[in-house]
Amino acid sequence: MTQTTLNPSSLDRGMAAVSDPVPPEDMSEHLVLQRTWQRPPGFLGWLTSTDHKEIGLRYIKTAFFFFALAGILALHMRVQLAVPRNTFLTNDVYNQFFTTHGTAMMFLFAVPVMEGFGLYLVPLMVGTRNVSFPRLLNFSYYLYAIAGLCLFAGLLCNMGPDMGWFAYVPLSGPNYAPGHRMDLWSQMVTCVEISGMAAAIEIITTVLKQRSPGMSLNRIPIFVWAQLVTSFMIIFAMPAVTLCSTVLSMDRLTHLKTHFYNPAEGGDALLWQHLFWFFAHPEVYIVFIPATGFVSDIIVAFSRRRAFGYTALILSMLATAFIGFGVWVHHMFATPLPRIGQGMFTAASLMIVIPNGVQMFCWLATLWSGKKPRMELPLAWVVGFVVVFMIGGLTGVMLASQSLDLQVTDTFFVVAHLHYVLIGGAVFPLFGACYFWYPKWTGRMLNTAAGWWHLVLFFIGFNMTFWPMHDLGLRGMTRRRYTYPIEAGWSQLNMIATIGAFLMGLAVLVFILNALMSRRRGKVAGNNPWQAGTFEWSTTSPPPNYNYLYPPTCQGREPLWENPKESPVITGLSRQKRQVLVTTTLDAAPDHRYDLAGESIWPFLLACSIAATLMFGGIFNPWYAPIFATVVTLVLFGWFWTATKLRMAPSAEASTTGRPPFWWLGQRPINVKEGK
Amino acid sequence: MHATFQTVKIDGRYVLDVSGLPEEGQDSREPVWWGNALLIIIESMTILLLLVSYFYIRRNFTEWPPPQPRTIPPLFHPVPDLPLPTIELVVMIASCFLMYWTDMAARRDDAPRTKLGLWIMLAICLGLIVLRFLEMRSSHLKFRWDDNAYGSVIWVILGTHLTYLLGAAAEFFIMLLWIIRHALDPKHGLDVTLAGGYWYWATIVWILCYATVFIGARVL
Numbered sequence: 001m002t003q004t005t006l007n008p009s010s011l012d013r014g015m016a017a018v019s020d021p022v023p024p025e026d027m028s029e030h031l032v033l034q035r036t037w038q039r040p041p042g043f044l045g046w047l048t049s050t051d052h053k054e055i056g057l058r059y060i061k062t063a064f065f066f067f068a069l070a071g072i073l074a075l076h077m078r079v080q081l082a083v084p085r086n087t088f089l090t091n092d093v094y095n096q097f098f099t100t101h102g103t104a105m106m107f108l109f110a111v112p113v114m115e116g117f118g119l120y121l122v123p124l125m126v127g128t129r130n131v132s133f134p135r136l137l138n139f140s141y142y143l144y145a146i147a148g149l150c151l152f153a154g155l156l157c158n159m160g161p162d163m164g165w166f167a168y169v170p171l172s173g174p175n176y177a178p179g180h181r182m183d184l185w186s187q188m189v190t191c192v193e194i195s196g197m198a199a200a201i202e203i204i205t206t207v208l209k210q211r212s213p214g215m216s217l218n219r220i221p222i223f224v225w226a227q228l229v230t231s232f233m234i235i236f237a238m239p240a241v242t243l244c245s246t247v248l249s250m251d252r253l254t255h256l257k258t259h260f261y262n263p264a265e266g267g268d269a270l271l272w273q274h275l276f277w278f279f280a281h282p283e284v285y286i287v288f289i290p291a292t293g294f295v296s297d298i299i300v301a302f303s304r305r306r307a308f309g310y311t312a313l314i315l316s317m318l319a320t321a322f323i324g325f326g327v328w329v330h331h332m333f334a335t336p337l338p339r340i341g342q343g344m345f346t347a348a349s350l351m352i353v354i355p356n357g358v359q360m361f362c363w364l365a366t367l368w369s370g371k372k373p374r375m376e377l378p379l380a381w382v383v384g385f386v387v388v389f390m391i392g393g394l395t396g397v398m399l400a401s402q403s404l405d406l407q408v409t410d411t412f413f414v415v416a417h418l419h420y421v422l423i424g425g426a427v428f429p430l431f432g433a434c435y436f437w438y439p440k441w442t443g444r445m446l447n448t449a450a451g452w453w454h455l456v457l458f459f460i461g462f463n464m465t466f467w468p469m470h471d472l473g474l475r476g477m478t479r480r481r482y483t484y485p486i487e488a489g490w491s492q493l494n495m496i497a498t499i500g501a502f503l504m505g506l507a508v509l510v511f512i513l514n515a516l517m518s519r520r521r522g523k524v525a526g527n528n529p530w531q532a533g534t535f536e537w538s539t540t541s542p543p544p545n546y547n548y549l550y551p552p553t554c555q556g557r558e559p560l561w562e563n564p565k566e567s568p569v570i571t572g573l574s575r576q577k578r579q580v581l582v583t584t585t586l587d588a589a590p591d592h593r594y595d596l597a598g599e600s601i602w603p604f605l606l607a608c609s610i611a612a613t614l615m616f617g618g619i620f621n622p623w624y625a626p627i628f629a630t631v632v633t634l635v636l637f638g639w640f641w642t643a644t645k646l647r648m649a650p651s652a653e654a655s656t657t658g659r660p661p662f663w664w665l666g667q668r669p670i671n672v673k674e675g676k
Numbered sequence: 677m678h679a680t681f682q683t684v685k686i687d688g689r690y691v692l693d694v695s696g697l698p699e700e701g702q703d704s705r706e707p708v709w710w711g712n713a714l715l716i717i718i719e720s721m722t723i724l725l726l727l728v729s730y731f732y733i734r735r736n737f738t739e740w741p742p743p744q745p746r747t748i749p750p751l752f753h754p755v756p757d758l759p760l761p762t763i764e765l766v767v768m769i770a771s772c773f774l775m776y777w778t779d780m781a782a783r784r785d786d787a788p789r790t791k792l793g794l795w796i797m798l799a800i801c802l803g804l805i806v807l808r809f810l811e812m813r814s815s816h817l818k819f820r821w822d823d824n825a826y827g828s829v830i831w832v833i834l835g836t837h838l839t840y841l842l843g844a845a846a847e848f849f850i851m852l853l854w855i856i857r858h859a860l861d862p863k864h865g866l867d868v869t870l871a872g873g874y875w876y877w878a879t880i881v882w883i884l885c886y887a888t889v890f891i892g893a894r895v896l
Contacts, residue, residue, distance in 0.1 A: 132707035201714045209707045213692060235714055239721035247729075247832070258821050258828035260729065266736045266825035271729055278725070553692055572695030581694055582707060590694050592701045637850050 030549060032575045037129070037545040039599050048599040050134030051545055052123050055141050057441060059116025059199075062141075063109045066148050068508065070104035073097045075505055078465075082498035084486040094482035095162035096181075100155050102165030103185065106283065107192045108148040110426060111234075114290040115199040117433060118227040120441070122203055124536035124543060125221045127212030127552045129580050132205040134596050135639065139603035140198035146611045147191035154184045161185035164480060166280060167248070169261040169272045174252045180619050183252055186245035187618040191611055193238040200231035200238075207231075210580055211588040212535070213570070215554035221534045222300070222313055226293025229317045230286050233324065237282035244275035249618040256622055270335055277328035285324040287422065289317055291429040292359055295382050298429075298436050299363050301532035302379045303370025306557055309362035316355035316362075323352045333402045334409040342402050349400035356393065360386070376530070377451040381432030384459050388428060392420030395470070410480075413473025419466045431458070431511065438515065439529045443541040444522030450514040457507035464500025468493035533558025551581060554588070602639035609635050700862040702783070703869065712870045716877050719840070723881055726833055727888050733825045740896045742826055744818050754818035755893045756830070760811040764804055765886050768879045771800050775875045782868035787860040790868060791852065797875070798848040801841055808838045830889045837885050840878045847871050 039045045039054075049055060077097055080089040089097065123131055131137055154160050161181045163172040172182045207228045211220065220228070250258045251267075259265035261272050300307050307313055329337060329345035363386075367373055375383075395417040399405050408414060431454070438446050473479075477490050484490055528537035538560055539548055550569035556562025573579045578596040583589055609631045617625025703709055734740055744751040778793025812834050814820045819827030851871065854864055 133711060136711075197718055201711050204714060205707045205710045208710055235717050236721055239718050240725055243722050243725050250828075250832070256821065258832065259823075259825040260733075260828055260832075262825065263736075265823075266733060266742065267828070268733060268736055268825070271732050274732070275725060275729070550689075550691070566690055568690040568692040570694055571691045572693040572697075581697075582701060582705065585704070590692070590697060591705055592698045593694060594701075594707060595699065633846050636846070640850055641854070 033546040048601055050138050050599050052119050052131045055137050056116050056120030059112055062145055063113035066104050066108040070101045073101040078498040078501040081494050084484050084491050086483055091482040096160035099161045099164055110287040111196055112144055118203050122206055122224055122227050125224050125534050127535045128210040129547045130596055131202045135603045136198050137202055139607050140195040142604050142607035143191050143195035147188045151188045159184055169269045173261055183619040186248045187614045189245045190242050190614050193242050196234055197238050200234035203227050203231040208585050209582050211583055213553045213590050215588045219557050222296035223293035225314050226289050229321050230289045233282050233286050233321050237279045240275050241279035253622055273332050277331045281328040282324045287426045291426045294429040294433040298378045298382050298432055299366050301530050302373045303366050305370050308365040312358055313362050316358045319355040333405040346400055346402050378432040378436035380455055381428050385428035388424030392424045408473055410478055411473035412469040412477045412479055415479050416466045416469035439525030440541045442519055443525055444518050445525050446518045447514050450510055454507050454511045457503050461500045461503025465497045468497050533561040597643050606635045730829045730888055733829050741893045757816045760807050761886055761890050764807050768882050772876055772879050775872045779869050779872040782865040791855055794848050794852045801845040805841050833885050
């Protein structure tokens, strides 16, 4: 055992650059890497984890937890609406339930679950060992989790928001919504979006700078492209909602009382709608584009051929993203905006059908020309997606027309449309993706029979719930009403919808039980149960904490199918440090080696202090904001200071005890213990 | 330096040995540069939408700025005072040259000059913060944030830019402390470069805010 291997001074950047120590003979390379990438044990280690797989899965599990809670709220609403003049929920509770349901589904489930998939899969798919900023990853997760818990804690304390998930002013302003319900909503939204933007930064930098050598732009897997496009949309869209929700809080706080949305003092209620929908329409694509990534990858894997029209698929995603920023006014057709402007937004909304149509045809062509596609569960969900999303897309074309939109605005027709688009466009592919990648996460397959039950129940339940709502909307049933008279003639359709909702609930229950039970009892999957072609299938299931023993190089769009046998793997990255290879942005040529930061408590503290700044400052008294902002600054100093401290000069205690002193809170010195 | 192909086989495979590659990159070669650039895009979107809100709110008033009836005597054309923000504008543009000089010193690993540059930048930044507090008083802006929507929007625009100045001051301070306490290593040299990019951006944003709030009140 050589001294250079284990002397902590080899952690020094200068030293390690000169000689990357050779692992001792009694430790296989796997073990060295594993120890380097392992997080510290115990609760603190769990709390401070920076592994993209662990945090990505945590994102997915948390998002499904909020999905289940929001679904339970939806079941309550359906029970209330099942029969006329029902008194199961009061109007106040009903208002809180539908707002929390919409808010949780959009902000706490749809976007985070897609981000969770991205954070888990993108580094694996581009062939690297972790995301670019592992601590930011940890921070973004906790900010999201804290915000979500605050929303449901508020609901339990009768502080649930009750003005609808888009919180139109003046209804959500200080005059019509006293109390702290909407304050909680707006600060929660700000927290979640800050976390979303942090995750987007992770994904963009990882895709642009850490792709495996050879993975030029035209070889990036389609799902990774989808995540890249989505992340850029997040970067450009989410500032709008953080701005408008912060300003809403400032309008509402009795200590500030600004007048942005107050028409009496020259403010403008429509300003809210513009700012909110400038974010919230792209949000729909932020949810939908990753789902198209799932669909593309699943179809390619089961068709056993490269995607038909790869370039067209990517360009369609980009076009959808661009046009998606130019259609927000179609949510505002019922407002007195200039007619010519509304006409242009109608045209833009119709235009978005073109790239989506191109994608559809590319998928169909891939399936058509594939080598005997096998109808396995992931592909079956994709077929479900095609059917349901088509219907949602057709009502979308109807709603894009301003004259029809005016007739059905705020009716159940819109409720039906948005659920067909969002559940059809995002949740169907998402479930398909769960069946597709669950073996990679756990090493075991989900139970197929339970999976088919899940699909059939969900498909029937979904259509039973939402198809009648088209009719209800056309018959004049407005959305967000907590009850209706028997004379309205809506009873039968509402009862059908309620039965359907319970079928959907049952289906999700089957899925959750399946996921929990297959964790231990499922069929062992092996590395590549679907014989798919992207990198994540070349490593073990579940992948080791360092992802790849030798990070791969890429010679095709589906590297596992196309890479020749003798294609090289990468060596020469440090095994004692968490080091990854940085490649050039366009061509992915090797550029330099890059050290990643290790675990630290500071990101968690930052998430707590930012949440405190926003929650206390935005809900109770604005003077809390500068006080907690000072804490945020100090925490950032701590983060900055410890990010590199041990790399520069490893402390003497650390090398003797193998552990940093308890107050250290900084990066764990790696592999020091083995030196003794 | 380039990665070299070796015909050595490990587990029967060819390897691409990257151990000869450097451990640092500059500018856009580093992931952290991209992280910084994306944060700047996020903040740019925020401030741009805020400026758009200013023009949106303009449509609701016949007079701009609206008359201020709460002061004695009432003001009929209460434009915000110009001297302090103009001083800020000149100082910020001039300080960009100093920031560039500091960045170049950091790239040469010239710790004394980097330290000097950061000291002056920190002093300038603190001075600008004091000026900003002075110019945000209602005697200068002629409006409080809760007078009307005009007062709200200009106050929030200036306040948002104030947070950028506070952020820059905190950044200069902590980097200075690091260099004094430890050394100017390549990683923190890159941080100086990134702080430079942030400062140029804050200057551009101030030019836009200045044009909107102080010139806009006079010409719109």
